[in-house]
Amino acid sequence: MKIGIIGSGALGLYYGAMLQRSGQDIHFLLRRDYQAIEQQGLQVNSVNGDFHLPRVAGYQTAAEIGTVDLVIVGLKTISNHHLIDLVRPLLGAETAILTLQNGLGNEELLAKAFGSERVLGGIAFLCSNRGEPGVVHHLGEGKIRLGEFSGGLSQRSQGLAVMFEAAGIPCSAVSDLCRARWEKLVWNIPFNGLCALLNKDVTDLLNHLPSKKLSRDLMLEVIAGANGQPLEEPIDGAEFSEQIINFTENMDHYQPSMMIDRAAGRLLELEAIYTIPLQRAKAVGISMPKVEMLHTLLDFGEKDSL
Amino acid sequence: MKIGIIGSGALGLYYGAMLQRSGQDIHFLLRRDYQAIEQQGLQVNSVNGDFHLPRVAGYQTAAEIGTVDLVIVGLKTISNHHLIDLVRPLLGAETAILTLQNGLGNEELLAKAFGSERVLGGIAFLCSNRGEPGVVHHLGEGKIRLGEFSGGLSQRSQGLAVMFEAAGIPCSAVSDLCRARWEKLVWNIPFNGLCALLNKDVTDLLNHLPSKKLSRDLMLEVIAGANGQPLEEPIDGAEFSEQIINFTENMDHYQPSMMIDRAAGRLLELEAIYTIPLQRAKAVGISMPKVEMLHTLLDFGEKDSL
Numbered sequence: 059m060k061i062g063i064i065g066s067g068a069l070g071l072y073y074g075a076m077l078q079r080s081g082q083d084i085h086f087l088l089r090r091d092y093q094a095i096e097q098q099g100l101q102v103n104s105v106n107g108d109f110h111l112p113r114v115a116g117y118q119t120a121a122e123i124g125t126v127d128l129v130i131v132g133l134k135t136i137s138n139h140h141l142i143d144l145v146r147p148l149l150g151a152e153t154a155i156l157t158l159q160n161g162l163g164n165e166e167l168l169a170k171a172f173g174s175e176r177v178l179g180g181i182a183f184l185c186s187n188r189g190e191p192g193v194v195h196h197l198g199e200g201k202i203r204l205g206e207f208s209g210g211l212s213q214r215s216q217g218l219a220v221m222f223e224a225a226g227i228p229c230s231a232v233s234d235l236c237r238a239r240w241e242k243l244v245w246n247i248p249f250n251g252l253c254a255l256l257n258k259d260v261t262d263l264l265n266h267l268p269s270k271k272l273s274r275d276l277m278l279e280v281i282a283g284a285n286g287q288p289l290e291e292p293i294d295g296a297e298f299s300e301q302i303i304n305f306t307e308n309m310d311h312y313q314p315s316m317m318i319d320r321a322a323g324r325l326l327e328l329e330a331i332y333t334i335p336l337q338r339a340k341a342v343g344i345s346m347p348k349v350e351m352l353h354t355l356l357d358f359g360e361k362d363s364l
Numbered sequence: 365m366k367i368g369i370i371g372s373g374a375l376g377l378y379y380g381a382m383l384q385r386s387g388q389d390i391h392f393l394l395r396r397d398y399q400a401i402e403q404q405g406l407q408v409n410s411v412n413g414d415f416h417l418p419r420v421a422g423y424q425t426a427a428e429i430g431t432v433d434l435v436i437v438g439l440k441t442i443s444n445h446h447l448i449d450l451v452r453p454l455l456g457a458e459t460a461i462l463t464l465q466n467g468l469g470n471e472e473l474l475a476k477a478f479g480s481e482r483v484l485g486g487i488a489f490l491c492s493n494r495g496e497p498g499v500v501h502h503l504g505e506g507k508i509r510l511g512e513f514s515g516g517l518s519q520r521s522q523g524l525a526v527m528f529e530a531a532g533i534p535c536s537a538v539s540d541l542c543r544a545r546w547e548k549l550v551w552n553i554p555f556n557g558l559c560a561l562l563n564k565d566v567t568d569l570l571n572h573l574p575s576k577k578l579s580r581d582l583m584l585e586v587i588a589g590a591n592g593q594p595l596e597e598p599i600d601g602a603e604f605s606e607q608i609i610n611f612t613e614n615m616d617h618y619q620p621s622m623m624i625d626r627a628a629g630r631l632l633e634l635e636a637i638y639t640i641p642l643q644r645a646k647a648v649g650i651s652m653p654k655v656e657m658l659h660t661l662l663d664f665g666e667k668d669s670l
Contacts, residue, residue: 066436092538120598173478255561255661256661256664256665258664263664266663266664267666268659268660268663268664269660269661271660272657272661275653275657283472338523347581347653347654348654350658351578351581351654351657351658352657353573354574354577355558355561355562355575355578355661356573356576358562358564358569358572358574358575359562361572
C-alpha cells in the first residue's frame, strides 16, 4: 500500500519506519530530518530491537509525494492550520486518511474539508521521541486503536489493523472512535497537564497523595464529559479511573510529551486536549470545573512559549 | 507602652520602627539583623520618607526582653511551632498579644496557650520587604485592621488603633475579627497562590482573561466559605469580589510575598492560608473545590523547598 506520512515527528517516523520494514511503500513529508535521512537513512532505536532503513522516500513538499492509498497524519495539532493544505495533494478518489493526532477535533477538520467517508482516527499509546536528525527513539508501548470517524466497524478499519499488526504494531479496530478518543483524554487531561504545569513526572505526581486525588477528580470530570457524548456504552467512572491510575503507577518516571514541550518552551496542544473537550462537554450541559482550571493555568504559561 | 516584637521580618521591623519613632518603647527579637542593627541601628526606606533609628533595643532571646505591655507577633506562620515559646517570656499579668500574621489559626494557637482574653488579631495590608541587614523597605500601604479574638469592640482594641494612628499607620478597630480575616483571604487565596504557582505578578495575572475569571471563581468560593462562619453580617460575593479585582488592578505589577518566597525556594504559608480555611469551610459543609485544587498544586511544589 502506498502511504504518505504527514507530520514526521517521533510518532510519524516510528510508525512509518515499522510499516516500511514490513513491506509497505512509505513516503515521508520531512522537515527537520530531511537532510539527515537523505544522506544516511532512518535509524530506529527501539526497546524491541534497533533497526536501520538505508533508503527512505523523503520529501520536502506534499505535492512531490503525489496521490497515495492512505495518508497517516502525525502532525502536532498546534500546526493544524496547515493540515488541509498538506493532505490535499495526496488525495486520489479512494484515498483514506488516518489521523493519529492527539485530542479532539482532528477528524472533524479533515471531514469538513474532504468528506467524512475518507476519515479514520486512531489513538496511539506510544512512548517515543526524536533524537539527533535521522534517529527516532522508541521507549515503549506503541499500541493503536483505530476506527471510522462515521462510526462502526468497517472492512477498511479492520484491514488497517491487520496491516499494523503485520508490521509489529499492536492494533485493534474499534466501532466507537468517539469513546476511544475520550478514554485517551482520561489519561491525557490530568497527566499531560499536571506534569507540564508542575514540571514533574507521573511517578512524582502519584507519590504526592493530594495530587493523586486531584488526578482522579480530573478523570472523573472527563468521564462525566465523555458520558454526555453519544457513546455506544458509557464509561464506568470508578472502575476506569482506577485502571488508569494503576496503569500509570507502572510508568516509571514517565515524562508526558506536554511536560517535555513546556520545559523546552514549545507551544502545547491545549486546543485539542482541553479547549475542544471542554466545549463538547459544555454543549451537552456538563461542566468540568477542575479541567477548566487546569486549562487556564496551562494557557497562561503559553505566553512564555515560542 | 513597652512593646515586644516577635518575628522581626519586613512587617515586624517596619511597624516596630514606626511605633518607636512615635515614642513607644520597642524591643525587637532579632535573628538575621541582630549584628547590623546593634552596630548601625535600623534604616527604614519608605515611600512616605526614609528615616533612621540609631539606637534600637535588639535581643537574641525572648527572655532578655522580659515582660511587656503588648506583644506584636510578625512571625511567619511556617515558624508557628516556635510561637508559644517565644511569646511566653514576655507575658506579665496584663500583657496583651496582637498577632499580625497571615491567614487563620494564629489567634487560636495563642488563645489555647495563654487564654483568649489576652489575644487580638490584626490584618496588615503592607507592601514591604527586607533589604540588606539593618534595612527595611516600605513600598506602600500599611493599613491595619485589628480586633479582639473574642469579638466585639473593646477599649483595648480601640486604644491600640489610636496608638498605630499616632505612629502614622492607618488603623481601625473592628468588632468582627473573623470577618476581617476572611476578607483578607479573599485576596490572599487567589493572588498569593496563583502568582506563586505561575511565577507571575498580579498585573500579568489579571491581564490574562481566563486567569482573571479563575481569580474571581476562587474569591467566590472563599466568600461562600466565609459566609458559613459566624459573621456579624455576610459578605456580598459579587460586590466584594468586584472591589478586590478593581483594587488589585491598581497594584502595578505587585509580586505577592508567596510568589517571592516560592521563587527563592522558601517554604510557603500554606497551612494558614489554605489548609485551615479549607478545614473551617468543610466543617460547616462548604466545599471550595478550586481552592483545594490550588492548594494541592502549591503543596506539591513544597517538596522542592528548603
